Amino acid sequence: MPRFASTLKARFEVAERTMAFVFDRPGGLDFTAGQYAQLVLPDPPYTDAGGNRRTFSIASGVHDTAALQFATRMTGSAMKRSLAEVALGTPVEILGPGGSFTLHEDASAPAVFIAGGIGITPFRSILLDAVRRRLPHRITLIYSNRNPEGAAFHEELARLAAACPSIAYIPTMTQADTSRRAWSGERRYVNADFLRDHVGDLTTPIFYLAGPPGLVEGLTKVVVEAGADPSHVRVEEFVGY
Numbered sequence: 001m002p003r004f005a006s007t008l009k010a011r012f013e014v015a016e017r018t019m020a021f022v023f024d025r026p027g028g029l030d031f032t033a034g035q036y037a038q039l040v041l042p043d044p045p046y047t048d049a050g051g052n053r054r055t056f057s058i059a060s061g062v063h064d065t066a067a068l069q070f071a072t073r074m075t076g077s078a079m080k081r082s083l084a085e086v087a088l089g090t091p092v093e094i095l096g097p098g099g100s101f102t103l104h105e106d107a108s109a110p111a112v113f114i115a116g117g118i119g120i121t122p123f124r125s126i127l128l129d130a131v132r133r134r135l136p137h138r139i140t141l142i143y144s145n146r147n148p149e150g151a152a153f154h155e156e157l158a159r160l161a162a163a164c165p166s167i168a169y170i171p172t173m174t175q176a177d178t179s180r181r182a183w184s185g186e187r188r189y190v191n192a193d194f195l196r197d198h199v200g201d202l203t204t205p206i207f208y209l210a211g212p213p214g215l216v217e218g219l220t221k222v223v224v225e226a227g228a229d230p231s232h233v234r235v236e237e238f239v240g241y
């Protein structure tokens with residue numbers, strides 16, 4: 001993969017225990033929405049067996065030529081503690097892009113995105129791009145979290161969908177009673193009934209599933225058992241969680 005020099009530009013919280021890290025986007029780093037890159041922090045203040053390199057889906061839009069954004073759960077690993085503490089302007093290396101978890105071209109097939117937790121990152125990039133380029137695809141985004149506090153980009157995604165009739169946004173909070181906020185939306189785990197209620201015909205869409213491997217494996221079974229053609233299911237497993 002091509003290797004680029006960059007620097008840490010900004011960082012901020014996007015949900016409970018979840019941070020966005022923004023880097024200068026190197027000239028020549030072209031990507032398609034949904035792809036990932038590898039981030040290397042050359043001289044981290046903390047070290048452990050996990051090392052100083054991580055793969056992250058690119059969460060920012062393709063049209064943002066100034067910045068490249070990643071978002072991650074702050075698990076306490078040395079790499080992530082280092083990222084949270086090093087000075088802005090710290091040099092990093094970015095390798096990429098990689099992967100083929102990108103939106104299909106044939107707009108006559110609807111897309112159903114299902115994100116578990118931090119699995120939202122590639123979908124944010126794809127949705128920003130779809131809105132920007134006025135893509136005609138019908139897109140349903142199902143976003144499963146325990147509660148709204150942990151749902152990165154939730155308000156932004158709700159606004160995007162409200163402004164764009166071809167995008168439906170279905171957040172589900174499976175432990176909404178653990179939240180300090182009132183929640184009147186979906187609370188169910190994603191299952192066959194959930195999919196029939198919110199997607200309807202399950203034979204035509206292309207399904208995209210992203211998040212920790214156990215979750216993606218479980219969702220794949222649900223989607224196929226509910227009637228999706230297995231060849232219509234694309235997955236991005238966040239190996240390492």
Ligand SMILES: Cc1cc2nc3c(=O)[nH]c(=O)nc-3n(C[C@H](O)[C@H](O)[C@H](O)COP(=O)(O)OP(=O)(O)OC[C@H]3O[C@@H](n4cnc5c(N)ncnc54)[C@H](O)[C@@H]3O)c2cc1C
Pocket residue numbers: 036050051053054055056057058070071072073074075076077078079080099118121122236237238239240241
């Ligand atoms: C395509 C892809 C996209 C991803 N996108 C994101 C994202 O947008 N946001 C996000 O938070 N995370 C993402 N991840 C997961 C991310 O790379 C880290 O593994 C995860 O964040 C956990 O890192 P940690 O430092 O918290 O945990 P640690 O346990 O300290 O780190 C995990 C380390 O072990 C390695 N590792 C562990 N298990 C395996 C395995 N089975 N195979 C290979 N290597 C392994 C990891 O690469 C990493 O070096 C993605 C992973 C992949 C493969």
